[in-house]
Amino acid sequence: MTHSSAPAKPALTSEDRSARIAVTVFPALILLAAAFGFFVPDVGQMLAPHTSLYLGVIMFAMGLTLTLPDFGLVARRPLPVLIGVVAQYVIMPLVGLGVSLLLQLPPELAVGVILVGCAPGGTSSNVITYLAKADTALSVTMTSISTLLAPLLTPLLTLWLAGSYLPVDAGSMAMSIVKMVLIPVIGGLVVRLVLGKLVDTVLPALPWVSVAGISLVVIAVVSGSTEAIVSAGAIVLLAVVLHNALGYLIGYWAARLLRQGERAARTTSIEVGMQNSGLAATLAASAFSPAAALPAAIFSIWHNLSGAMLAMYYRRSADLHPAAHPQKGRPQVDAA
Template sequence: MSTPPPAPTHRAGAASARPARTAEDRSARLAVTVFPALILAAAAFGFFVPSVGQALAEHTSIYLGVIMFAMGLTLTIPDFALVAKRPLPVLIGVVSQYVIMPLVGLGIALLLQLPPELAVGVILVGCAPGGTSSNVIAYLAKADTALSVTMTSISTLLAPLFTPMLTLWLAGSYLPVDAGSMALSIVQMVLIPVLGGLVVRLIAGRLVDRILPALPWVSVAGISLVVIAVVSGSTEAIVSAGAIVLLAVVLHNGLGYLLGYWAARLLRQGERAARTTSVEVGMQNSGLAATLAASAFSPAAALPAAIFSIWHNLSGAMLAMYYRRSADRHPADPA
């Protein structure tokens, strides 16, 4: 969930059945459109006014917790019921998430011979769960929004186990990794807020429905604060290695889209499920990765995640346009 904005709460079937856009839809579409510009502005602010960013840095876990609570507020029980109804595409998406992106991250770190802090940062981005902005991109791409939401939810709930374990396994040769401490941090910053938001939605659903249009902007504000904090502490790394990190991020994100799509197609999934898996695998919760990297390693290690936050929303919007235009070529693909 980078981590912006929560997806539309009506799911793919409902979206295709009724094209009318709710206030939440419009808010999410607008947020995901302007999000890269806001993140660029946040990055510039952190770079040129580092004193403010460093003052914000000690509260990054709180910002992420607010973002994840907002994600929890968008979830409903039917999001998880899809696991029982369509287990195979969900399984393919979640396994691809935790296999493709971590291994691609390691491969890129080796290929580009990244220094240890940046290598760990790239690998940690790959080991993060899916970002909630993938749900909006899936919706705009005419993919399976319900499947996207379920994949994001399941990968997020599994993050306390898989993110530390994979980071230790793949990045431990670069820098020491305290997997136990990382797992505890993910539980505190991700799992508890998400479950808390889900419980509040169950208890006060009508009240939550009234504030849903504002939730994308809560997420945008939260990730902007994370980026300001991360960039302010890694200005030297940006000057010395910004170009190579950008290259690493573009390769990582693009290969995630491509390999996610073909993983689903090779396992005989339909076009819409393949597009969903592509988006879900390529878009990461870079807000979580940045916060973990800054707290467990260094601000420089968080730089790949900060750049990923900007790039994957730009690339996701372009990918959605491509998939949307190609959707008419698959009219028989089931919803």
């Protein structure tokens, strides 16, 4: 008599383990950073003048993870990439404005929420996509393209949507993004091309470099926003949760309505809902005020937590229908 048993689950690969550590540990570290900034604001204010440097380190680390094939997907599958990038710069900015109007946020907080929506995709969206068994290669390409477009689109969209709340110097913002984002990302990509073998040896450490950078940004922002947190923390959290959730939902259905497959739609959902909150926080603090950076700081914590929960939901659904959700691509475990 023979006994049948369910096949054993395959052992986790090192990439799976790194990705899961990223999703579980990063939000906790960022939450600790926020608490540190709130309870030890004097130290946080010492860090505040250097937030652009921290962001530059994060974006350089992102550039080191990129390869030329990541951009080749634009030529091979232009439509899903185009849908994702356009959705990124249409859905989240408009949702940010809508949430600000709905909750009647004061000008500084409204500008902060809108600026989060106008930021490019967050690099942590790539690891969430990987864990969700969606299309990791597509996510990496969407993030990369939206990041490269940020110097043009983020200032213009912020000026258009937030200019009625506070004055927006779009030219200065564009130059800041070029210095903090575009140059470091391209620099990292060039270093990867020239010193590929050396970079491969340090790739496992890059997630921790990135989370250290975003943690420093959060400490600096929160330390300058303690009064705003006490007076408006609950309403900002509500705004962030609504903004993020609507991004996931509308991003998914936008892709489905445009006849994209399930994996591409899930990838678009994650990519649209998760923003480069480190960039938004740094821009808000430098162009407006620490209070304007508060939504981005809270978004840094929340979108990693919500993304992990969404990945669990998508992954469970994919496990029920594995043939329809083949896992491809490599995980990217930068945090932003």
